[in-house]
Amino acid sequence: MAAKGRIIIEQDKCKGCDLCTHYCPVNILELDTSTTNALGYTPLKVTDPDKCIACSFCAMMCPDGVITVERFNK
Amino acid sequence: MAAKGRIIIEQDKCKGCDLCTHYCPVNILELDTSTTNALGYTPLKVTDPDKCIACSFCAMMCPDGVITVERFNK
Amino acid sequence: MDTTTVYKPGKGLTDRKLSYCPGCTHGIIHKLVGEVLEEKNLIDNAIGVASVGCSVMSYEFFNCDMHQAAHGRAPAVATGAKRVREDKTVFTYQGDGDLASIGLAEIVHAAHRGENITVIFVNNAIYGMTGGQMAPTTLIGQKTTTSPFGREKAQAGEPLRISELLATVPGATYLERVSVHDPKHVKKAKKAIEKAFEVQEKKQGFSLIEFISTCPVQWGIQPYEATRWAVDNMIPYFPLGVFKDARGGETDE
Amino acid sequence: MDTTTVYKPGKGLTDRKLSYCPGCTHGIIHKLVGEVLEEKNLIDNAIGVASVGCSVMSYEFFNCDMHQAAHGRAPAVATGAKRVREDKTVFTYQGDGDLASIGLAEIVHAAHRGENITVIFVNNAIYGMTGGQMAPTTLIGQKTTTSPFGREKAQAGEPLRISELLATVPGATYLERVSVHDPKHVKKAKKAIEKAFEVQEKKQGFSLIEFISTCPVQWGIQPYEATRWAVDNMIPYFPLGVFKDARGGETDE
Amino acid sequence: MNDSERLVIAGFGGQGVMLMGQILAQAATNENLETVWIPSYGPESRGGTANCFVTISKTEINAPVVTQSDTLIAMNQPSLEKFESKVKTGGRVLVNASLVKDHTFREDIEVFNIPVNDIALELGNLKVANMIMLGAYIGASKVFKPEALETVFKQKFTGNKAKLLDLNKQALLRGMKEVS
Amino acid sequence: MNDSERLVIAGFGGQGVMLMGQILAQAATNENLETVWIPSYGPESRGGTANCFVTISKTEINAPVVTQSDTLIAMNQPSLEKFESKVKTGGRVLVNASLVKDHTFREDIEVFNIPVNDIALELGNLKVANMIMLGAYIGASKVFKPEALETVFKQKFTGNKAKLLDLNKQALLRGMKEVS
Amino acid sequence: MAKVLMKGNEAMALAAIKGGCDAFFGYPITPQNELPEYLSKHMKENGRVFVQAESEVAAINMVYGAGGSGARVLTSSSSPGIALKQEGISYLAGSEVPCVIINVMRGGPGLGGIQPAQSDYMQITRGGGNGDYHTLAFAPENLQETVDIIKESFTLADEYRNPVMIAADGLLGQMMEPVDLERSSNVKEAPLKPWAATGESGKRGHRNKIVSLFLDPNDLEDHNLKLQKKYNRMIDEQQRFEMIHTEDAEIVFVAYGSMARIARSAIETLREKGIKVGMIRPISIWPFPEKAFENLPKSVHTLLTLEMSLGQMIEDVKIVNQGRYKLDFFGRTGGVVPEPEEIVEKVLAMKEGAN
Amino acid sequence: MAKVLMKGNEAMALAAIKGGCDAFFGYPITPQNELPEYLSKHMKENGRVFVQAESEVAAINMVYGAGGSGARVLTSSSSPGIALKQEGISYLAGSEVPCVIINVMRGGPGLGGIQPAQSDYMQITRGGGNGDYHTLAFAPENLQETVDIIKESFTLADEYRNPVMIAADGLLGQMMEPVDLERSSNVKEAPLKPWAATGESGKRGHRNKIVSLFLDPNDLEDHNLKLQKKYNRMIDEQQRFEMIHTEDAEIVFVAYGSMARIARSAIETLREKGIKVGMIRPISIWPFPEKAFENLPKSVHTLLTLEMSLGQMIEDVKIVNQGRYKLDFFGRTGGVVPEPEEIVEKVLAMKEGAN
Ligand SMILES: Cc1ncc(C[n+]2csc(CCOP(=O)(O)OP(=O)(O)O)c2C)c(N)n1
Ligand SMILES: Cc1ncc(C[n+]2csc(CCOP(=O)(O)OP(=O)(O)O)c2C)c(N)n1
Ligand code: SF4
Ligand code: SF4
Ligand code: SF4
Ligand code: SF4
């Protein structure tokens, strides 16, 4: 399945709060527990970018403005 | 007509506000403009004691507790 | 002749001459509170809290232990007193400037906490004591010394209705607005005070009786005309009635 | 590949890292206000008033001129600012301790005067900033650092509902309670902010949007669970909806 | 007038005592004299009494409260009792004789008994008793010419009070006559 | 221990830094020593860092804030950077080597590198990293016997925390071993 | 211009308008009510802002908002009302928001009474707000001086970006006296306020913030040191006082405001009796006019502080005195306005005691 | 009893319970939150009253109501919160209602910061309420002394029928230290309070009124004179201080609270260097311990006031000094806690300057 869009994560702003992940309708978000960012948190990562439907839910729910969402123009 | 009761006016407490007079159903109250009491006011007087029905309206409306009302026991 | 006294000044008030202007209905309200204190045997069992306003000296008039509170803070003072003297009947006596303006947070929060106290709230739509300034309860168009052109909505908003506002507060148990402009209403007002003290005796929470009252001097009219002005202008905006009755059980209205 | 940005952090907020704890919905509410400021071209035309609470530093976040008000007094500060800058959009950002407890008189009286300002009211049922003490909005049974046995009605009363209370104040023009616990509600919340600023632009008077917000840290649960707790516990007591709409003319609900 | 004149004016509320003082102070101001008017400070603010102090002087006025007065105007009995003792030796007391009867005055002061209430009723309006007294005062003291006070009347009685002008003038002159 | 021992304990919030200090202060109290514990005062209260100062002394303690420390326990890199310079010459630094790599230390201090995070994971719970470090500290400093800290554990871990007692003891002993 | 006869409170109000006051926020309290009452009418007529706040606390915070947004702002109150404003005043000083605060003092403590007093000297000069801050404070003696100082105070507030307090009392508020409202005093147009949060960040090119919060103690200390420099500048530039017959005095009164005015009468009487008294009259009470005490003549042996309080300014006299002169005190409190004769007697008793 | 390790704020709370505190009314503010938090739990367990008020203003007025009804009452806050209580404190003093008020000071002015400071010395000792009133004020140096003084303060408040303030700071509030809560201090059972408005006028035979209003200025003055007698008694009886190494000192520090504690370290260091320094440590800051300055040895030439502020107590030092010694000052403010080394350097610089 081809992605409808993509999200851009400003990893260094992420506080690893895990809020966004619960709102992704296609369940492609999780925290990257393998690393910590400059703030000392485990930041967000996308598990399966192809599934992104650019719905912006994740971005809307992120309290820290970490996520930018882009839709691919056809 | 025989009075049903009477009112006792503590003249020296009266502030001559003229409030009570408006509530007497038999219209027997007025200020005595011929005199001033210790407080410097023209105090209440009863014009026609015989008409008093001891309804207490005047006393209830007096802010300064000037009036005592007695009913004549038959 | 054999007589029965049907009305006389009671023991609920002291012998001090009331400091109110001639014909001011503060006096009628004082008498009613005094009568209820006496009839309910509360004189020796009550703590009253005077506020700042024309009734600032009410600590000299109510014949029980009294506090004189800072402007607007009577409900806080009453809270302090009641919490440490739970078995005593605690009441405040407050004007509309005191309660609805500077003391708004204190009255709402006393209600909010459900403090088991009784508030006697005297709404005369003006600051009497300080010379007739605009109160939160001043009516639109009413001239006061700080609304010389008449209260304007655009500048000062529309009058605050306290009983209605407090009715939204869960902790308020009994709220009624009464008037003392004629004997019938005086009787009704007394009943309301009785109910409020009963709420407190039964530990049912916060009760407040709002009185439509007059200020002949600052309104600039005669005492009787002032009662008519209250009827014609205040009561339409501040309707009488029970605004909250959460006493539960057998209520009477 | 050719792309269209459908969501990005806007210019309504500065670049400063928000000072809120991870997952605190204060951040979502900030973003919404920032977006509306930007979209309505208000950034260069607005005066914001930060209050005292976790959002005390919001003067660093909103990208417009800002005041930092004393605890509870933001509505008074906003009144001062608006009265001398009538053509500017003035808003406050206040927590529930700030607005519903210490600042109750100020918020009610700003509404009462019909001040043409907008209030962003963040209700998280607790004092976040100072370490999780009981707020007037704390739910019955909710444990906080000053209600260690859970809030008890007998001791502290039942929670205060501010939107409902303000709805009784004539000067209040638009009051709505919203939530940000999921994207759908976030969208709705943004609409509400827009409406509130429109009320102000049209000089229609006082507007307030109450947000059901979370405090994962002081509630002691994870951010997502906190949104569930808000849905399960807060919203039933603090129902969402429009509590007053006196805009007149063509309203939309 | 000496270099300065210090007055106490006292009476019931409603007798226009404050206004009397203000009119004198205004007259002094018009004539470029120094003047101070102070309402009396006492606990009885909500009671019936009303007093004010007026100082008129060719030189700067220091202490504004009048403790030793050149003149006392007593519009009723209690005022006379309260303030008589504070009149300077050789000072002047003007008394509302309509309300003050049978008073034994100090010997070292000049006393003017004027039944201002009665005269006012004669003139058809009890309210002008104060202006009659003012007239008597300037008649006795010569501190101001009647024209000076008439000027003040014109400043004060404007708008819908203008109709009171004539009556007040009349009262003033009538008062002067009482002491001439 | 000398007459007194002054420690700085620093790390991220969540690493149990405050508790480490409190345990030492409690141990000192139990032994009738003088002690003061202070959370660090800095602007970063809402940020990630957490520090505390502990003084333990046989005599009365004056200035409560530790400016020159005998010991620094640095649970992460920023803490080390912030406080290393304030360790006394001859002082002691215990470092969480799991998080601090490639640091060039001062030459005039004694350094203990202990990978407490790794050890804690070994023990099955990252949360006990702080207790491992405490063990290392008493091992290196001999300020307290392990029994002294175990007593404190018993005072602190009561109720539904009692189940943590064994794990913490184990961590403590394991930490001591690291420096023996 | 010719002098006009005005009531003190009204003259103060009009002076504020003449001083450029854009907005007033206040709450009624005796004995200053005619001040807001006058403004409720005349601010509107002048197209300016008048708001009766719900409380003194709200009023001072409205002042903060309006002043922080660049307006010239006034509030007035009396003693207990000023107590309620203390937190706000500390914020205003801390954020460097200019404003003018008039205190028409009455007797205390607590509700006290409504008669004139000077027992708020500490309240005004030491503040009851938290932190190391100061407000300029002037204590005029008669209506003309009151009017002049109030007019100027808006300019001073702007120049120093600091609150200015006017220590008046019930006498000044209630008396009538002829005043010249046009007498030139140092009144300047409001300056540009590039620091103000006017809601014009776009036009200006950067955001403005009105803030007293500095979470880093080093920043807060720096901020305080910056403020301290300003306070030191005020101490340099704003000490104001009048020396009255000090040239040959043996006893020098120290008195301000209404008390100084009463003392003038006592000086006359005493000088007539050949007793050499003089007076230092502080006009600024913060900064306290230490300079006035610098070059007193050799003849001086005693400083007699006079106050309508039980002794508050005397602390400042002690601070400046440092053992140089004998100190004595006379005061009445609670709203009692002393008579000049009482001061005369006090001095006679002192002379008696000295012999 | 054995000492227990407690956090300062909690120790203060427990001390209040031990001191006989019947009721607490307060509002959250950093850095004193653990105090009400502790009480919210333990007052209830002890059958006593805990109310979280809606504001500091409400809290102090609840104190007024409860104290006036005869209870032993406590409130606590920090700097801006104390500013809001000033009107209430003036009422309490004016009506002679006993109570205890703890100020855990933080940096100011305005919102300032949340770090420890001593910049409320004026706020505490001069008050910001109106009128001629005073409150007893104690400034303990460590937790043991804090606990002892708080316990005793309820007794003192009752004895003088006056508010007692405790000047603590963020350090004392946040630190942990072992304390003996049972150490005997002057703690007495609450006395009978025949003046209190307890709602028992019948039993008592007369009404009680808690009032600060006296409309007749002569009555108000009499009331103030009566209060002044009491204040003078406090000045006589309650001056408390410690003299540290003053016996041969050349430079004497004057410092209180946390600053004094830090200064002790500096004294040690300086004495090791052979520099003769000592300290007067005021424990009561109102009344200021003037007696401590009476019999200083001949060796003393300078008083160096040390404060965690830009200089507030130094005014009291100037007042007592009256030209006797040279005065110098060192302070840090805004929440910066000075290091002993800074004091050492200051003294070394003074010596340098003197040479
Ligand atoms: C803190 C404070 N602010 C203001 C005042 C002045 N003040 C005294 S009474 C009053 C208004 C009273 O009005 P209201 O409560 O309506 O009572 P009324 O006189 O009308 O009965 C005011 C503002 C005060 N004493 N204290
Ligand atoms: C006068 C004053 N009182 C108390 C405080 C302490 N204080 C700071 S924030 C706060 C509570 C904030 O709670 P809320 O408004 O609900 O905001 P939140 O932190 O929950 O977002 C308090 C009591 C203060 N700064 N000033
Ligand atoms: S934009 Fe939508 S689909 Fe894409 S990651 Fe975010 S929530 Fe998931
Ligand atoms: S919501 Fe934002 S801060 Fe939280 S995990 Fe997702 S991206 Fe990170
Ligand atoms: S009792 Fe009734 S009838 Fe008698 S005088 Fe009074 S009002 Fe009239
Ligand atoms: S109502 Fe009372 S005070 Fe008024 S006139 Fe009648 S008797 Fe007199």
Ligand code: SF4
């Ligand atoms: S001023 Fe008004 S309210 Fe006050 S006593 Fe007089 S009439 Fe009554």
Ligand code: SF4
């Ligand atoms: S304490 Fe609560 S409200 Fe405050 S930032 Fe943290 S989570 Fe948000």
Ligand SMILES: [Mg+2]
């Ligand atoms: Mg009223």
Ligand SMILES: [Mg+2]
């Ligand atoms: Mg909150």
